[in-house]
Amino acid sequence: MVEKRLLDIRNLDSWYWPIQILHGVNMHLNEGEIVSIIGPNGAGKSTVLKNIFGLISKRKGHIFYKGKNIIKDKASDIVKKGITFVPQGRSVFPSMTVRENLELGAYIKKGDIEAEMKEIFRKFPRLKERQSQKAGLLSGGEQQMVAIGRALMLRPKLMLLDEPSLGLSPQIKKMIFEKVVDINKNEGISFMIVEQNAKISLSLSDRAYVLELGRNKLDGPGKQLLKDPKIQSIYLGGGV
Amino acid sequence: MYDYLLHIAVLCGIYVVLSISLNLAVGFTGLFNIGHAAFYGIGAYTSALLTLAGVPWWIALIASAIMAGLFGFMVGVPCLRLRGDYLAIATLGFGEIIRAVMKNWTGLTRGPLGLPGIPKPSLFGVQFASIDMYLLLVVVVAIITVVIVNRLVKSPFGRVLKSIREDEIAAKSLGKNVVKYKLQALTLSAMFAGVAGSLYAHYITFIDPSTFTLMETVLMLCMVVLGGAGSIIGSVVGAIILVILPEPLRFISLPSSAAAALRQMIYSVSLILMMIFRPQGIFGETSTTKKFDLRKLLGMKKPKIKLRTKKNA
Numbered sequence: 001m002v003e004k005r006l007l008d009i010r011n012l013d014s015w016y017w018p019i020q021i022l023h024g025v026n027m028h029l030n031e032g033e034i035v036s037i038i039g040p041n042g043a044g045k046s047t048v049l050k051n052i053f054g055l056i057s058k059r060k061g062h063i064f065y066k067g068k069n070i071i072k073d074k075a076s077d078i079v080k081k082g083i084t085f086v087p088q089g090r091s092v093f094p095s096m097t098v099r100e101n102l103e104l105g106a107y108i109k110k111g112d113i114e115a116e117m118k119e120i121f122r123k124f125p126r127l128k129e130r131q132s133q134k135a136g137l138l139s140g141g142e143q144q145m146v147a148i149g150r151a152l153m154l155r156p157k158l159m160l161l162d163e164p165s166l167g168l169s170p171q172i173k174k175m176i177f178e179k180v181v182d183i184n185k186n187e188g189i190s191f192m193i194v195e196q197n198a199k200i201s202l203s204l205s206d207r208a209y210v211l212e213l214g215r216n217k218l219d220g221p222g223k224q225l226l227k228d229p230k231i232q233s234i235y236l237g238g239g240v
Numbered sequence: 241m242y243d244y245l246l247h248i249a250v251l252c253g254i255y256v257v258l259s260i261s262l263n264l265a266v267g268f269t270g271l272f273n274i275g276h277a278a279f280y281g282i283g284a285y286t287s288a289l290l291t292l293a294g295v296p297w298w299i300a301l302i303a304s305a306i307m308a309g310l311f312g313f314m315v316g317v318p319c320l321r322l323r324g325d326y327l328a329i330a331t332l333g334f335g336e337i338i339r340a341v342m343k344n345w346t347g348l349t350r351g352p353l354g355l356p357g358i359p360k361p362s363l364f365g366v367q368f369a370s371i372d373m374y375l376l377l378v379v380v381v382a383i384i385t386v387v388i389v390n391r392l393v394k395s396p397f398g399r400v401l402k403s404i405r406e407d408e409i410a411a412k413s414l415g416k417n418v419v420k421y422k423l424q425a426l427t428l429s430a431m432f433a434g435v436a437g438s439l440y441a442h443y444i445t446f447i448d449p450s451t452f453t454l455m456e457t458v459l460m461l462c463m464v465v466l467g468g469a470g471s472i473i474g475s476v477v478g479a480i481i482l483v484i485l486p487e488p489l490r491f492i493s494l495p496s497s498a499a500a501a502l503r504q505m506i507y508s509v510s511l512i513l514m515m516i517f518r519p520q521g522i523f524g525e526t527s528t529t530k531k532f533d534l535r536k537l538l539g540m541k542k543p544k545i546k547l548r549t550k551k552n553a
Contacts, residue, residue: 055412079415091410093403095470104403107396108415150414 003030005064006158006190007052012061014044014051014214021047022214024061029158029192034184036193036201036222039211040234045194046088048211049160052192053085054078065158080108082157089166090143092150094136098127101135101146105153113153120149123179141172148179152189161193165200173197177204202226246371248487253378254439255479257385259463260472261432266461267469268393269425270405272328274457275315275335279308279430281342281452283437285349288358288447297361301438308434311338312427320422323408335454342449354448361442368442378439385432390472392428401425402470462507466514468521477522485510 007029014022021044029035037045050056052063054075063071070078075085084105092101102120106113121128124145130138135146144164151159161180165173181204183189195201202208205222210231218225225231258280265271283304290300319330342349349355360369361377368377392398400421403411412418441447459482467478486503494502514521 053413055409074417075412076415076417079413084415085413087407087409087413091407091413093406093410095406096399096402100399104399105414107400147410154415 005029006031006033006066007192008062008064009048009052010062010064012048012051012063013059014047014056014061015058016047016056017058020214022051022059024215025211026216027209027219029190030206031157032184032188032190033206034180034191034193034204036195036205036208037211038195038198038201038208039217042213043211044214045211046162047214049085049162049192049194052078053083053160055085076108079154082154083160084151084154084156084158085160086147086151086162086164088162090140090147092135092138092143092146094134096135097132098135098138098146099131101150102127102153105150109154116153116155120152123152123183124149140168141176144168144172144176145179148176152183155187156189158190158192161191163194163196165195165197173200177201180204198231199226202231243371246375248484250371250375250378250443252480252483253375253382254436254443255460255463255483256382256476257432257436257439258460259467259475259479260385260389261429261436262457262460263464263467263469263472263475264389264393264432265426265429266464267471267475268398268405269401269422271320271422271426271429272324273331273426273429274328274454274461275331275333275338276429276433276460277452277454277456278335278338279312279433280437280440280456281338281447281449282311283308283434284441284447284452285342285355285437286434287438288355288441289348291359291361291442292355292357297359297442298363301361301435304434304438305431306434308437309427309431312430313423316423316426320419320426332454335452335457339449339452342452349449352448352450354446355441356446358441358445358447360445374443378443381435381439385435386472386476389432393472397421397424405470459507462511465521466510468524471521471523474521474523482507482510 005028009025009027012022012025013020025044025048027048037048039045047056051059054070054073054077059071061071062069065081065083070081093104096104102117103113106116121131126142127145127149130142135143138146148161148164164176164180168176177200180191180193184191193201193205202222202225208219208222208225209216210218210225218228218231258276262273262276265273286304286307287300290303291297315331315334319327322330343351345351360367360374362368368374393401400411400416403416404418404421408418463478463482464475465478466481467474467476486506489499489502
């Protein structure tokens with residue numbers, strides 16, 4: 001199979017003025033891959049995702065998506081190109097029902113969205129049961145499902161997940177990641193995932209990048225990094 | 241006495257328009273605007289100056305909406321990139337600037353002397369000079385406002401506004417141009433405030449800058465909070481309650497200095513009581529806040545529910 005680059009980040013510098021967060025970060029993602037970004041707090045992991053999605057204005061470098069530079073695009077344009085973003089911390093709209101949350105995900109789409117809705121409910125049967133409940137009343141795991149479901153409504157090519165397992169129980173974490181792999185395999189949607197939980201994300205990623213203080217530290221296939229003694233000592237708490 | 245009651249009703253109507261328009265920004269979109277009185281004042285001055293110059297009332301009414309909306313837009317462009325408290329401070333500053341301009345641009349506004357003799361409106365030969373006719377006019381405008389804003393917030397547009405209120409980053413992540421929507425919400429909100437200003441100017445027939453102070457905005461905010469942020473019926477009820485609540489003071493012979501202070505105290509006490517007992521407002525949405533439990537307040541015990549535990553199984 002010829003690998004096709006979907007996303008290519010070259011020499012990305014980024015600032016939260018006046019502090020420079022990213023220093024010449026290079027990353028890429030091939031079509032159909034799951035790539036995760038790990039690293040300690042403050043490494044700039046989330047900043048990379050926000051950069052791809054056009055949420056940060058002070059930056060330099062190149063971000064190619066399908067061969068086109070998107071660094072000057074706004075978030076509202078990037079969504080139309082097929083990238084969706086699931087922000088950190090279960091960002092659902094609490095006073096709206098699950099169904100309304102999902103409908104908002106397809107806001108820029110014209111025409112009927114029932115097919116998408118059905119598809120989301122097939123993937124997450126729990127959401128079908130809860131569709132008329134207010135999203136603020138759901139459990140943490142269910143809210144994360146809503147957030148992911150909402151980002152799926154547009155049938156994206158690439159999904160950016162910012163710490164999808166934050167504050168969830170181990171069981172729910174596992175279930176969310178299984179869904180991610182499932183969606184990746186069956187629909188060919190690529191994922192770029194930022195995770196604190198290095199163990200779980202490395203084991204399911206095709207490739208992974210380790211960031212430290214805004215610079216590329218290591219990269220390689222997920223399973224290989226998982227065995228790397230350096231990674232083990234730094235991020236996995238020694239003898240895991 | 242009859243006229244007095246009608247007078248209260250007219251004020252209720254004007255404040256209903258004001259609180260609904262403020263609710264559109266504060267309650268539905270989450271834009272903490274504390275310069276709303278400025279839009280109110282801009283509407284009042286625009287309408288007054290135009291009619292005094294001989295322009296028909298209905299054109300002046302439309303002009304005051306447009307003028308206030310224009311200012312809403314102009315304030316919005318730089319300020320809507322700010323969030324929460326910072327937006328509040330910026331709009332507070334804007335309100336004070338507008339008041340200072342009204343006070344000092346004596347060539348146009350006659351400054352603190354105010355503008356007297358604003359004509360009563362007429363439309364298609366119908367004079368709204370008597371108080372009952374004016375009440376009719378105000379009620380019609382208030383109803384139109386309720387209907388329009390109600391339609392707006394229930395439309396897809398309104399849902400985007402709510403999504404911005406609840407989670408701006410998530411709204412952005414769904415591809416919405418958040419700043420554009422906020423700008424539209426603020427502009428619309430300002431337009432309705434401008435209409436209310438026009439209604440006020442032609443009713444009282446005299447305006448001066450002291451009407452459009454920060455206290456006026458605070459009063460409108462109280463109405464929104466009391467009725468429930470993000471609720472239209474709440475804004476209507478909140479406005480009516482807060483207009484009527486201090487009125488009984490008029491019948492107690494108090495020195496005027498004490499009466500004014502008492503008025504402020506009534507507002508603040510009612511707000512404090514709301515904060516304690518019903519933080520979401522009378523008609524506020526209950527999803528994210530705990531429901532107020534009357535039993536708890538009265539010190540009654542909850543009915544005991546037998547749980548199936550190992551002990552009593």
